[in-house]
Amino acid sequence: MIRGTVLIAQEVCKGCELCIAVCPQECLGLSEHLNIRGYRYVRLIQETCTGCINCALVCPDSAITVFREPKGAAKKTVVVQSTP
């Protein structure tokens, strides 16, 4: 599976939960704490992110930056494991 991760600008997030609703991996959740503007911000709660950018597309505040594992990297690890 392709691995990815998101970086959420906590002080920009308004906790509208639209990204949580569209995440196919259900890896986003609201924090216990409030940010400087008084909102519960969104954070990663599971390591199942695939970097599909669905959350970033619907984010009204452009608070999400998405990273994804390069395509070749996954294949490389498979080759290394099968050689011995």
Add this chain to the structure above:
Amino acid sequence: MPELKPTNGFEEVFRKVQTLTDTPMHYCPGCGHGVVHRLLMEVVDEMRIQDKTVGVAPVGCSVFAYQYMNIDMQEAAHGRATAVATGIKRVLPDRYVFTYQGDGDLAAIGTNETIHTVNRGENILIVFINNGVYGMTGGQMAPTTLAGMKTTTSPFGRDIATMGHPLKITELLAQLPGAYYVTRHAVHTPTAVRKLKKSLRMAFEFQEMKKGTCFVEVVSNCPSGWKMTPQESNEWMEKNMFPYYPLGDLKVPKVRMN
């Protein structure tokens, strides 16, 4: 904004474009305005026309649009954005000009300007955000408010007999010969967002070809005005707004884009 770095060899696949400023947006949580702002600026960034684009901000929730878009912008009087955009386009015909208006601005006080601008076929792009209420002033009834929809000025629901029918301004404008490309979109799902971005890109390219007025309506939500959570408002919009304002192209030119 903190500096973002890729972690453990991951490559960056999505980040905020540099054509948006770092000012945090004042919109309510879950408002569709932010997504449309970002898509417009992504298109400007992709086409590399940041120094050649002029936007016209309206009066309404998006009155501060010039604080978020890192391009040349002009504020217009209430409803007069298309008239101002006409002037800018005629004086500077090589610039890409767009207006960004809500339903109170475009379909109520600015109906006259809008219809005549489209009828003249000015080479501008009009982005119309339709959420069925006056969001900025506290959720009053707009011309586009649905029948039976409760707002602060129609507390028992919009009564067709006394308040008239919801105005389908996009269908109205699609009939005018000056309109070149008329379409209706939404921003509630990732698929809808991708479609809207394609449409905006096409509209900017048509403007380059000097074809006529492009009109892009975005049916959006207003969680605060509708008194719902963002997720509920999106579901309500799908159930109630889309049957009356169906998504899709209303007028598509026959030329094939490459």
